[in-house]
Amino acid sequence: MLPMLALVMALAFYARPAYAVNPDEMLSDPALEARAREISEELRCLVCQNQSIDDSDADLAHDLRVLVRERLLAGDTNQQAINYIVARYGDYVLLNPPLKPDTYILWASPFILVGLAGLAVFGFYRRKKREGRTTPANLTDQERKRLNEILNPSGD
Structure with a gap:
């Protein structure tokens, strides 16, 4: 039982997040696809909570992934593709803004x-x-006498 638990914990620890990239988005050239993935990991999905566009299923993330791939097919370098996206969406689109x-x-x-x-x-x-x-105020003799009367009505 213990070895099985250790195996499950190890797999959970080393599991990578499932990528949201659809097969129809992928480029046929493996080198360009690797560059697109590298760029996508640096760009933030603008509608998700601190997720890269590579990990997000949002429509905007899909559009940004497609746009990155289009820029790479047009001959842009990685930095030119990133600069193009930043020019359109601002520095907030970067997961690590300058x-x-x-x-x-x-x-x-x-x-x-x-x-x-x-x-x-x-x-x-x-x-x-x-x-x-808050400390109690010092009682006057008259107040102390009245307090004793209230607490001890029989006069003991």
Whole structure:
């Protein structure tokens, strides 16, 4: 039983994601198809959550895969094909966008969000600490006498 479990875990660990590339999209030239796959792994599906167009089943990802293959058939280099897609869709289409003024927000947003979350947690615990640290005020002799009357009505 244990060897079978280990085998299943190993296969699950080493399993590659299923590619969404349809057979009718593939190029007949294996070298061009390999280049198309290489480019497709660098491009983000614009309607999916951080998936490459190679892994996505979305219609837009299909269109981008076809467009990449068309550019390669037209004689573009890998970088020219990527530049063509970026010119149409912007730097956001790249899974690893370049660091430049237009993309600063893409690179900074995770740090900003973590910082804001840290401030929120700090403020929450500070407020909780402040609310939980209320000390009773010192009672005057008259208040202490009245409290004793309330707590001990028989006068013991």
